Amino acid sequence: MLRQIWIVSALNFKSLKSRFWQSMVIVVGLAATVGVMLSMLSLSAGMRQAYLNAGDPNRAIVVTKGVEQEGQSAITRAMAPMIAAAPGIAKDKDGKPLADRNLNMGVPVLRKDGSKGFTTMRGLADKGQGVRPELKIVAGRMFQPGKREMIVGVGAQAMFQHMRVGDKVILPDGEWPIVGVFATGDLLEGQLVGDTETLLTSTHKTNYNTVLVRLASPDSLDTFKKALTTNPALSVDVIRHSDWYKRVASQSTFALALLGYVVGAVMAIGALFGCLNTMYSAVSTRGREIATLRALGYGAFPVAVSVILEAVLLAVIGAVIGAGIAWALYDGKQDLFGNSVFYLSVSRTQFELGVIWAGAVALLGGLFPSIRAARRPVVEALRAT
């Protein structure tokens, strides 16, 4: 059986050259479909990737109960030590708990192309680097606590104007100089960072936004969480940092990804019709050839499979071309969405998605023609011109 399929398919592909332009209809259709879909998904895929990178399972974030964004959360000065005192937190070399009080605010910036945008200014307190050991200074120096100065991430430097060491950024209490540039390998790189307490004064706020802690071990989350949620003086949610970002990721990317998939689906259906058209045509062109094979004793099933295989092969070629174009145009490009800097992503996952999408279209698009090829009476096909 397998051998028959192989022989019939090989014969089929040999005759493909004579059906070149019709076959191109499938290739172009799927290239356009997959290309467009992956282009549109590049932002949401990039965002998702960035968010997933950003969350460290060894960290937990503490926010006001029920809020969905860090900016909406408020942890008071009274609450902060209670949180730091809870069990399950890793300790630094002095035995102090690695719990850092964070502040979040939006800061207007000027994009490289001159248009206005926003990024996030984050306040890190004394345990900031302890909780985030991945933060490295790559230029200039770290800011000094208590001083009105800040450091900027490499992503922010790439996307915005006036982000070099020595430039100044307008904050609520005047201009702060940039004293250094940092890298973390995640979302934080698109943000600006300063000292929490100094920022509090600058913004005339009284509450921190969130507390980020380094867990003693990934399993300590439950202990930590229990201690805080059963404390009647606190009304907080304790979430593993990676889970927090997963939630943020799905919320932010949902609509965007949906759009990409919807557009991709519509185009896929259009490509499907084109595929059906081509395969019906191919089957009728090969009518005599197929009938001869069957008269010689080749089964109907191998014939049907060869038709589907042809469709799938052409569709996959189209998908790879389309994915390649999307990759060339968009992958790695920096973009700004909301308050965060992202890199558009057309990665292997996207390629695989495109190929599977195309395969599904080809399967459906080849199915009915293949059934027709298999069912057509041999005698009729031999007689036809």
Added chain:
Amino acid sequence: MKYLPLVWAAIMRKPTRAVLTLLSVMLAFTLFGLTIGMNATFAKVQEESRDDRIFAFARFGGGLPVSLARQIAGMPGVSMIAGTDFMGGYTQDPKNRVFVQMMDENVPKVMNDWPITTAQWQLIRDNRQGLLVSKMQADRWHLKAGDNFTIVVPGIKKADGTTSWKFQVAAITQDINYMSQGYLFGNADYLDKGRILSDQGKIGQFRVKVSDASKTAEIAERIVTVFANSATPLETLTEKVAFDVSSGTGMDIAAVDREVALAGMFMVLFLTANGLAQAVRERFAEFATLKTIGFSDNGVIALVFAEAAIPCLLGAGLGLGVAEIVSNVMPKFLPPGQGLPIPTMTIMVFVWAGFAAAFVAFASSALPALRLRRMDIATALSGR
């Protein structure tokens, strides 16, 4: 015309192929309609946006002290200032997200182009808990005038410690173009007085009306400068810039729309061109016969063009129709406050679609037409 039966018979020679081609063209034009329609909406919103209004909000988030209004109103060139705020929450189930905009008493004067009557505005001034509900939102929540409507807003601290806000529907009002899912307007005082004391006296943003439209950008800059070193630095956006999509999210949506539409048309072009080339190839002898009967070169080419144009134009019309239907259904499926504009099938969209369809038909029939023109009748008749 009299040649129509001939063209129709030619198209329907392979009914499956004709139907599949039509469906494919239809889908591509549905996408075309949605994308270019969205661009049309952008253009419309841009056009309708006023060049004499400015948004002013806290540079660093949070609210603005209401007292700032008097200062800004006193600036040269400013004719009027209104304050607005908003509450984002849900009704009954956290899934049912609502977005209520709270207006102060000057809003009707600054936003005088909104389709809300003075009498309707007065209703929510007389009843502080009153709510003006636009038709779309009224349909969504099945509201009519007089109904009670309670919203839970977890992000705002109330003086009484709860998070729910009671409203009464004062009137159902006309939808506003660019608020694609409808709107809910409440009284800003209700929000302000209902908050905890420490949060009172603030407003979310100002809408500033200037008396001389040519000075709008200048005044916007001046507002920023005047308050730059104050306790609440301001950021401003003129309405024209605010409603310009390409300056918004960082994604040039209009460009993406065009790319998608183009990709769809490319796909269709290939399909149609191929189908037609094949059809002409199959029927070459028939075309030769027509020539022997006396059909001119141009006549035969016109037949082929019609064979391409009919599915293209039909598909375009049907596709735009489907796009229209989808546009009307879209708002129900999007989370509120999303701000994604609903595509509109304006005249320009139809015109563009017409051009696209015509271009595809022309391009598809170009090569076959050339072959027909070059045809040597004698050879063609003798059986290729």
Added chain:
Amino acid sequence: MSAAISLRNIVKSYRRGKESVPVLHGLSLDIPAGQFVSLMGPSGSGKTTILNLVGGLDHADSGEVIVGGEHLESLSGGQLTKWRAGHVGFIFQFYNLMPMLSAAGNVELPLLLTNLSKGERRRRVEIALEIVGLKDRASHKPGEMSGGQQQRVGIARAIVADPPLLLCDEPTGDLDRATADEILSLLQQLNRLHKKTILMVTHDPKAADHASRQLEMDKGQLIERALVAA
């Protein structure tokens, strides 16, 4: 209405790749109006070429082609096309009908090029179908007809615009004896009753016998075989 045909010193060669194959070298022929002429000869002898030249489907390399007083050699491609509609009717071996049109639809084709109203066109189509004896099959498609019926439709199409000249290329080549006889009788009727000039190319001697004048092509030369008083 009839048309006289005159070919004077026709020279015609065909291109086969790089070679030039001469087919006719200085051929002359006169056919008076209203004559039914058959032309026989081996393949490649040029008989179809003569047909194509008389019908304005092809140009000779040199010489004159005069049909009904019109010098075809001096007409351009576009002018020839215009001339054809209304002056010549073609009948083919494989009928060359449009498979997706009904018999009436096929017959109507030449009339679409005229300014006749829809009603007038329908009337003439009915007449043509009546003459060939297929009035009751007007709405049938070629796929639903036998070979003989299809050829009748072909003939109806050829005469519907009432041209004075009919050119037939192996009209009975694909038909059985009995059907062929029917078709040939029909052609005779068109010649005698309707005074059409008919030039018919054929392989079949029995078919040639139906004509009033028989010619044969032999190495580029025309030979008179038989002539029956009209």
